[in-house]
Every structure is written in structure tokens, then in C-alpha cells.
Amino acid sequence: MNIEPSLQIKYDELKKYLSSLNSVAVAYSSGVDSTFLLKTAVDTLPRDNVLALTAKSHSFPKRELNESIEFCKSENIRQIVFESEELSIDGFSNNPPDRCYICKKELFSKIKGIADENNINAVVEGSNADDINDYRPGMRAVSELEILSPLKKVGLTKDEIRALSKQLGLKTWNKQPFACLSSRFVYGEKITVQKLDMIDKSEQLLLDLGFKQVRVRIHNDVARIEVLPNETERVMQFKDTINSKLKEYGFRYVTLDLGGYRTGSMNDSLNI
The missing domain is CATH 3.30.70.2210 (Alpha-Beta Plaits)
Known part of the structure; x- marks a missing residue:
């Protein structure tokens, strides 16, 4: 790939970090960030050491779910689609300011459980360096449950992830941002x-x-x-x-x- 030196350093750091984890379960939504993270993981680790976990719920559009399934099939990535209905969580439907925290706490608890059942060492998610400055109460749940954020750890921004995704030939490189x-x-x-x-x-x-x-x-x-x-x-x-x-x-x-x-x-x- 033809990558500028500073970006190549971050990309190499990402692969080195993922390699150190030995096996990962990727919280996969088919968005720009999680698709890039999943692709990098499967290109870095033995294929059997990578598991994509995708939640199916009323807050997640069918097109996004279908795209996640299609990508995993095309890349021969092991994927588990599981039910995660946020509306059944106490307090969620009332839509308080910490709604995202309530949802993410339940979601990542389920993901950790599935990862453990499949003997996966670490759960990773796709937050990037730009997310630090946004109001994201869900990140508190990520911290509490010790979910890892490799893209943020190596300092990759959204634009850099798009640039790397384009180099990797990922269709998501110019995909619109999505939130539940x-x-x-x-x-x-x-x-x-x-x-x-x-x-x-x-x-x-x-x-x-x-x-x-x-x-x-x-x-x-x-x-x-x-x-x-x-x-x-x-x-x-x-x-x-x-x-x-x-x-x-x-x-x-x-x-x-x-x-x-x-x-x-x-x-x-x-x-x-």
C-alpha cells in the first residue's frame, strides 16, 4: 500500500497492538471504524482468532445488519449475530441523557460473555481519536467493562481511518457516519x-x-x-x-x- 510515513507508523502500531492481544472479538456494526478494525484484525491475527460480534435490535437498521453479514461472508470472517433489545433494559426507553451508557453497558456485557464462551482474550471496539471530544456517555461503559479501543489507542482519526480503508479496498472508506x-x-x-x-x-x-x-x-x-x-x-x-x-x-x-x-x-x- 502507498501510505504516507506518519500514517504507516500508526497502522503498524495498530497491527502490533492487535497481535499482542492474540485473539479478539470485534464489536462489529458495519460502520467505517469497526469494518477497518475488523479487517486489520483478520489480516494480522490467525483467522480463527478473530470473531465479529453484531447485535440485532430495533435500533440497528436492517441494511446495516445485512451489510455486516455480507462483509463477513466475503472476507470469510467468523461472525455471531445476537439479539440485544435495548427497549427491554430498565430505564432505556425513557431516553435519559445517559441512555447510551445504559445501552452500551448491557451490549458489551453480552459481548464479553460471548467472547468468553469462545475463548477469546479481548473485546475491542471502534472508537477513534476524534471521539475523545464528543459527548459519548457510552464510553463510560466501555471503560468499566475493560473493553479495548485500539484505534483510539494508536491515535487514528476518522479521516486517517478512511484513508487507510481506501488503501485496503474497503467499500466503507467513504460510507456515511452512522449512530443507532x-x-x-x-x-x-x-x-x-x-x-x-x-x-x-x-x-x-x-x-x-x-x-x-x-x-x-x-x-x-x-x-x-x-x-x-x-x-x-x-x-x-x-x-x-x-x-x-x-x-x-x-x-x-x-x-x-x-x-x-x-x-x-x-x-x-x-x-x-
Whole structure:
């Protein structure tokens, strides 16, 4: 691969670190970071020493689950898909500010259990160096359960992971960032299966219409659509389709956020 020297150093450090773990279970969501981490692990360690673990739940879109399965099959990676229904966790559906912590504590506890059953030494997840500055209460669970974050440890940023993914020929190198569907709710609004389904269908519609980066935030019966600023005008080209379909899915009102897409916009309601 043709990698710039400074990035090659980080990549080599990552492989050295993974090699030192001997065997790993990768928390795999089919996103940019976890796909790169999984690929690097299977390229570094004996194939039987790498296990991909993917949670199936209402907060995880079917397209992401299917992509994870397809990737593991194409790379001949051992994968276990397990049920992890966040809505059954006490307190989660009330959507408190530490919702992500509640979910991740349960999720990674299950992952650790599966890893132990398969005689895997370490559980790793795909947080990167950019995540340090974001509000991510789920990282407290990662720390408490001693889950490892190799990409963060070697200082790889999102852009660097994309660059390395492109060099490795991974289709995910330019994939849109993704967060679980529960992150589309304003804190304090109850999370339900019906509303998660409304969001999933709405975002899939926008993706099918060709929008590259989308979020459909939910405020009771109001859909607040976020797209990239340069795609805002395109929304108006499909306004009738978007309006009618989202109302068919269950929204009463359909709005467009003029501020455009931004990660963690629901955190605006918190004093952090």
C-alpha cells in the first residue's frame, strides 16, 4: 500500500497492538471504524482468532445488519449475530441523557460473555481519536467493562481511518457516519418500536432518493430532516414524495432543518 510515513507508523502500531492481544472479538456494526478494525484484525491475527460480534435490535437498521453479514461472508470472517433489545433494559426507553451508557453497558456485557464462551482474550471496539471530544456517555461503559479501543489507542482519526480503508479496498472508506436510531430522539421523549420503525423507513427513503448523509430526528409527531448543506435544495425536488411517505410512516408534520446535518445535534438540548 502507498501510505504516507506518519500514517504507516500508526497502522503498524495498530497491527502490533492487535497481535499482542492474540485473539479478539470485534464489536462489529458495519460502520467505517469497526469494518477497518475488523479487517486489520483478520489480516494480522490467525483467522480463527478473530470473531465479529453484531447485535440485532430495533435500533440497528436492517441494511446495516445485512451489510455486516455480507462483509463477513466475503472476507470469510467468523461472525455471531445476537439479539440485544435495548427497549427491554430498565430505564432505556425513557431516553435519559445517559441512555447510551445504559445501552452500551448491557451490549458489551453480552459481548464479553460471548467472547468468553469462545475463548477469546479481548473485546475491542471502534472508537477513534476524534471521539475523545464528543459527548459519548457510552464510553463510560466501555471503560468499566475493560473493553479495548485500539484505534483510539494508536491515535487514528476518522479521516486517517478512511484513508487507510481506501488503501485496503474497503467499500466503507467513504460510507456515511452512522449512530443507532435511538439517537434520533430528543432526550426525555419515550423510545418505542413504532417510532424507531418510522425513523428507519424515513432514513431509508432519503438514502434511496440519493441523499448521501441523512438524519431524521423525531420530536413527538414531527420529523426534522437533516441533510448535507449542499443537498438542502434537492429536498425540495422530492418534497411531495418525502412529505407523503413520512406521513404514511406515522409523522404528522415533516420539516427540514436549515442548519443541515451535524453529528449529535440532539445534544443541543443538554447543558454540556
